[in-house]
Each structure stands twice: as C-alpha cells, then as structure tokens.
Amino acid sequence: MRIEPVPALEGHVAVPGDKSISHRAVLVGALCEGDVRVSGFGRSADTEATMKAVRSLGVEVDEHDVDTLTVRGAGLRGLSEPSGPIDCRNAGTLMRLVTGILAGQRGSFELVGDQSLSARPMERVAEPLRRMGALVETTDGHAPLVVAGAQLRAIDYELPVPSAQVKSAVLLAGLFASGETTVVEPMPTRDHTERMLERAGATVTRRPTSVSIEAPERLTLGDLEICGDFSSAAPFLVAAAIVPGSALTVHGVGLNPRRTGLLDVLERMGARVAIYNRRPIGGEPAGDVEVRTSELVGATVTAAEVPSLIDELPLLALAACHARGETVVRGAGELRLKESNRIESVVEELRRIGGHIRATRDGFRVRGVPTRVRGGIVESRGDHRLAMLGAVAGVSSQEGVELRGAEAVAVSFPGFFDVLEQIAR
Ligand code: S3P
Numbered sequence: 390m391r392i393e394p395v396p397a398l399e400g401h402v403a404v405p406g407d408k409s410i411s412h413r414a415v416l417v418g419a420l421c422e423g424d425v426r427v428s429g430f431g432r433s434a435d436t437e438a439t440m441k442a443v444r445s446l447g448v449e450v451d452e453h454d455v456d457t458l459t460v461r462g463a464g465l466r467g468l469s470e471p472s473g474p475i476d477c478r479n480a481g482t483l484m485r486l487v488t489g490i491l492a493g494q495r496g497s498f499e500l501v502g503d504q505s506l507s508a509r510p511m512e513r514v515a516e517p518l519r520r521m522g523a524l525v526e527t528t529d530g531h532a533p534l535v536v537a538g539a540q541l542r543a544i545d546y547e548l549p550v551p552s553a554q555v556k557s558a559v560l561l562a563g564l565f566a567s568g569e570t571t572v573v574e575p576m577p578t579r580d581h582t583e584r585m586l587e588r589a590g591a592t593v594t595r596r597p598t599s600v601s602i603e604a605p606e607r608l609t610l611g612d613l614e615i616c617g618d619f620s621s622a623a624p625f626l627v628a629a630a631i632v633p634g635s636a637l638t639v640h641g642v643g644l645n646p647r648r649t650g651l652l653d654v655l656e657r658m659g660a661r662v663a664i665y666n667r668r669p670i671g672g673e674p675a676g677d678v679e680v681r682t683s684e685l686v687g688a689t690v691t692a693a694e695v696p697s698l699i700d701e702l703p704l705l706a707l708a709a710c711h712a713r714g715e716t717v718v719r720g721a722g723e724l725r726l727k728e729s730n731r732i733e734s735v736v737e738e739l740r741r742i743g744g745h746i747r748a749t750r751d752g753f754r755v756r757g758v759p760t761r762v763r764g765g766i767v768e769s770r771g772d773h774r775l776a777m778l779g780a781v782a783g784v785s786s787q788e789g790v791e792l793r794g795a796e797a798v799a800v801s802f803p804g805f806f807d808v809l810e811q812i813a814r
Pocket of ligand 1 (some may be wrong): 408553723
C-alpha cells in the first residue's frame with residue numbers, strides 16, 4: 390500500500406474500544422452470573438479470537454452489531470472443556486489471561502497461537518500459576534500450552550518483569566484460590582483487570598506497589614461501556630504532533646494514567662496537548678484529546694515510565710526522529726518480546742526511511758532532525774503496531790512510504806486506514 394505525504398491532519402475522530410479492556414470484558418463476562426451487555430467493544434482480529442475462545446468454552450456471546458454484544462456469563466466455575474485446542478491467534482493478552490482463568494476450571498485445555506505468538510514467552514505465566522497449584526505445561530517455554538484445572542491456593546507473587554498480562558493471569562487465578570492472592574509490582578502496569586474485577590464485586594485491595602484479591606462468591610457486571618483505545622488514538626495524535634499545521638481531536642478515549650505515558654513524554658518534548666471533557670467511561674478515566682503541531686525537542690524515557698507507553702514506543706521513536714536533539718529510551722527490553730522484536734523492527738524500519746536511530750540493549754537512541762523523514766519502504770513484519778507506524782511515517786514523510794504488510798492493522802484496528810483518510814487534509 391502506498392502512503393502519500395499529507396500537508397496536515399485535521400478534524401475530530403473516535404477510535405474503536407480499548408483492546409485490553411475488550412479482551413477482559415469478554416473473559417470476565419464469561420465468569421459472571423447473568424448477562425453482561427458490552428457497548429463500545431473494540432472489534433478486531435485479537436478480540437474476535439477471545440469471543441471465539443469463550444464460545445468454545447461453552448459461553449454464549451450474542452453480537453448485536455459491530456461494537457455491542459451480550460456475554461451470557463456461565464458463572465465462576467461454569468466453563469466446559471472444548472472439543473479441540475483454543476486458538477489464540479496473535480493475541481498474547483488472550484493466551485496469558487485465559488491461562489489464569491482455566492487454571493481454576495474443571496478439565497484440561499490446550500492453547501495454541503500463530504507463529505508470532507508461539508515465539509513469545511509463556512513460562513512467565515506458567516511459573517506463578519504452578520506455585521498456586523495449577524498444572525501448566527509449556528512447549529520449551531512457549532505455546533502450545535496445556536492447562537489442567539486444579540484446586541488453587543493463594544500466593545504472594547512479586548512480578549519479575551513489569552507485565553500487566555502476568556499480573557492479570559495471577560489475579561484471575563486468585564478468583565479460584567483459597568486465601569488472599571497478592572501481586573507485587575515493582576513498576577505500575579495497566580490496572581484494567583483490577584478495576585473490572587472490583588466493579589464485578591470482587592474484594593480487591595490496592596496499595597501503591599501491590600494488589601490483592603480474595604475469591605468472591607460470584608461476579609456480576611451488568612452493563613459495561615468501553616472507552617476508546619488510547620493505543621489506537623496514538624498513531625493519529627503522533628501524526629498531528631509532527632505534521633506541520635495539524636490540529637486533531639480524538640474523542641472518548643481512555644486516559645488511564647497507566648496507559649498515557651506517551652502524552653507525558655510528548656509534552657516534555659514540547660507537544661501541544663489539551664484534554665477536554667474528562668469523564669469516567671466504564672470505570673476508567675476518559676476524555677477528548679487534542680493535539681496541535683509544535684516544534685519538538687528530544688527527551689529521555691526512563692525504565693519506570695516504560696510500562697505506561699510500552700505499546701506506543703514505536704510511535705515515540707518516529708516523533709523523536711522529527712524532534713531537535715537526542716531522545717533516549719531505556720529499560721524497554723520487553724519490547725523485544727512483543728508481536729515482533731520491536732527494538733530491532735522499529736530501528737531497522739525507521740533507518741530505511743531516513744531516521745537516525747540505533748538500538749541499544751534495552752531501548753534505542755534517536756538523533757532527531759526537525760524536518761520530515763525521507764520516506765521509502767516500510768515492512769510491518771506482521772506486527773500491527775509496525776504497520777501503523779509505517780502509515781504515520783508515510784503521511785509525515787517527504788516522499789511517501791510503500792507500506793508492506795499493511796493488513797496487519799486488523800489485529801487491533803481494522804478501520805485504521807479509513808480514519809487516517811478522514812483526517813488527511
Ligand atoms: C497488555 C499488556 C501489555 C501490552 C499488551 C496488552 C494487556 O503486555 O504490551 O499490548 O492487555 O494486559 P505485557 O503485560 O506483556 O507487558
């Protein structure tokens with residue numbers, strides 16, 4: 390696909406529902422008593438895999454339209470053994486979270502994924518779940534995974550890596566464990582699971598660096614509205630920050646502070662960001678975000694803030710290419726374990742189009758030049774965030790970008806190119 394440079398980006402848009410929260414709505418909904426009516430669902434290849442997974446576990450999901458569904462909860466221990474493996478496709482969140490849930494069910498479950506997911510580390514969830522008494526087998530630390538439900542006991546677990554997926558798998562298993570399950574996190578990661586379980590009636594105790602859960606009698610969610618996905622808004626916000634003369638507002642987007650590190654870093658770089666109509670949506674902070682172009686300068690991103698912008702670091706690298714001076718990202722080794730090795734893929738792809746960026750052990754360094762990047766070929770490598778990075782690079786470039794593997798956007802945001810077209814002036 391050819392992405393031409395645009396003179397500016399302008400307008401008001403909305404983005405699909407948050408992917409992290411959409412996965413959780415379907416998974417937690419499946420464990421609830423009664424119906425959970427979900428609006429603002431972020432439909433994508435990843436979240437469709439989650440719907441299919443819970444259906445194979447015996448849960449009915451009625452799809453009313455593209456973003457409204459009813460999950461007919463089967464109760465905490467109501468999931469049944471499927472006839473074959475559960476295919477998590479490209480979705481790491483699905484595979485890791487459902488493993489925590491299945492550890493407390495009756496039966497044995499096999500989980501498989503696509504090539505990219507099968508290369509990602511799974512011992513990180515298997516290990517704490519085994520400590521709780523679950524039977525989890527990985528294939529040399531990876532998928533395929535076999536989980537057999539067992540009587541679980543609570544543990545105190547300190548996360549060895551800052552991962553919301555691992556934290557969530559342990560908390561979800563904690564729904565079935567005798568005693569109080571505690572997860573200690575050295576750095577704050579997204580807390581959508583905690584928020585949703587609390588909303589569903591579980592006793593969740595939150596402290597500055599840890600969270601505990603007790604096994605509830607039952608969960609009930611009723612109606613749940615999902616806010617727009619900050620990670621899907623991010624490509625447009627970054628494009629507006631770097632394409633001269635742009636002014637763009639994304640409405641109804643999630644602004645959970647554990648997700649919006651990109652805005653903090655962009656503001657440090659001199660971006661013009663304004664937030665209007667702050668309001669809660671489905672138990673999450675949300676609002677309308679406006680970005681106008683300004684001159685950017687380089688910034689340093691520390692390990693402590695990395696989890697709050699982990700999925701946006703590829704876009705930050707592009708913004709840094711356009712900013713005057715040096716940008717340094719440290720403590721982001723987890724990027725190597727995403728849908729692609731995002732240190733290597735981001736550095737190599739941005740270099741191909743004229744960016745001055747180099748990889749470090751746990752991040753990257755960018756020498757920014759305040760002009761448009763040259764342009765050229767960008768390959769997504771099957772990674773949705775790389776595909777969106779290539780598109781934003783294209784609109785903000787001098788010569789345009791030939792984006793290979795553009796269809797990967799469907800993993801999280803099938804309508805991405807329609808929105809991009811809508812705001813290109
Ligand atoms: C997610 C957590 C993060 C993030 C991923 C979604 C979640 O992964 O990168 O896109 O929904 O919990 P890790 O927990 O592996 O850091």
